[in-house]
Amino acid sequence: MxxxxxxxxxxxxxxxxxxxxxxxxxxxxxxxxxxxxxxxxxxxxxxxxxxxxxxxxxxxxxxxxxxxxxxxxxxxxxxxxxxxxxxxxxxxxxxxxxxxxxxxxxxxxxxxxxxGRGFLDRDHQSFVQWTDERKGQPPDRGGEVRKLADWKAAVLADERQAAKRPKNPTANWGGWWSSTPTPSGLVTTTRSLPDLGAVNLLLVEDGLGWKQATVWPLVPRTDCRVYEIDGPAAWSELAARYPMDVSLSKRHDWWRTTGIAGPWLLPDWAAVAADYDGVHLTLWGYLTTAGLALAARPSAAGPSVAVLERTVLAGWNPDETYWLDDVLTPGAGPSDWRSEGSGRWSKQS
Known part of the structure; x- marks a missing residue:
């Protein structure tokens, strides 16, 4: 460990x-x-x-x-x-x-x-709506099939367009570096803590310095199917089971962050949605997986299998669940939160 x-x-x-x-x-x-x-x-x-x-x-x-x-x-x-x-x-x-x-x-x-166990805490899930420049709005639930189809179309179009970019991975070129199903409009949640409306208030990669948020408690359906990313093997298996080739569009950014030229795979989130209602990244999964260039292979493959394709977990916040189907219902009423600086958030009355 x-x-x-x-x-x-x-x-x-x-x-x-x-x-x-x-x-x-x-x-x-x-x-x-x-x-x-x-x-x-x-x-x-x-x-x-x-x-x-x-x-x-x-x-x-x-x-x-x-x-x-x-x-x-x-x-x-x-x-x-x-x-x-x-x-x-x-x-x-x-x-x-x-x-x-x-x-x-x-x-x-x-x-x-x-x-605790680290897996999805179904009783304490909340969606964070940043409200620095607008009034808090309930999460946009529903329409996940369309959202994922639009996401996939955008990724494939970006991959085609990337064929015109420099082939040398060291070239000064950047693109969309995240491996999450964004921007798609899918609802995401993180666990709430006793003195913190949602973990996502604190733990957000590449944040924009938000100071205000509305937190909306949500309750997943009891029979929803959630894939747990609890370490490198789980992420590698997901990319191998539902592969989407993004070698051209990721080659510059992911070469810079890993020193490896690819080829690269992402999970095809539209395909993942056929088998799972949500995908949850545990705290341990985040700490042990994010930023590594991992061989994309099924869990049954042995160590002798040649590494042909790799994948990177990037842009996914700790304990965050991406919901691929409409399996959430509103919980308690929303609450407003304000940043006090130095990693402290206070609930507004």
């Missing part, structure tokens, strides 16, 4: 984020080492601090506030349209990864104790 957390760039950032939230000296050391990547002395000093008893103790005693701070750091620093930043490069060094081992083990246990 520890290796899984440290294999992914978001998992490593999570570990560091929890420590920097509780030990300011770690933040200072990490900032200095990041700013001076050639200084091996600084990197060694950071590694020593990461594996110290004080860091392990901080990880073992991490409460929900510290864990959310680490998750927010992991999400806020995610980039899928550029090379890994200096912090990601630093955390990928073998010596730093090794030093984080005991911290990662402690945080794995702390995360499980706080979050």
């Amino acid at each position: 520890t290796d899984e957390l440290l294999n992914g760039p978001r998992g490593r950032q999570f570990c560091l984020g929890v420590l920097t939230a509780t030990r300011p000296e770690i933040w200072t050391l990490a900032a200095r080492a990041t700013a001076s990547p050639q200084d091996q002395g600084l990197a060694g000093e950071l590694a020593e601090a990461l594996r110290s008893p004080a860091s392990v103790e901080a990880a073992e005693s991490a409460d929900s506030k510290a864990l959310l701070a680490g998750l927010t750091e992991a999400v806020d620093t995610a980039r899928y349209w550029q090379q890994p930043d200096e912090a990601d490069a630093l955390l990928a060094r073998p010596a730093i990864r090794l030093a984080l081992g005991p911290v990662a083990q402690a945080l794995t246990d702390a995360l499980a104790a706080w979050w």
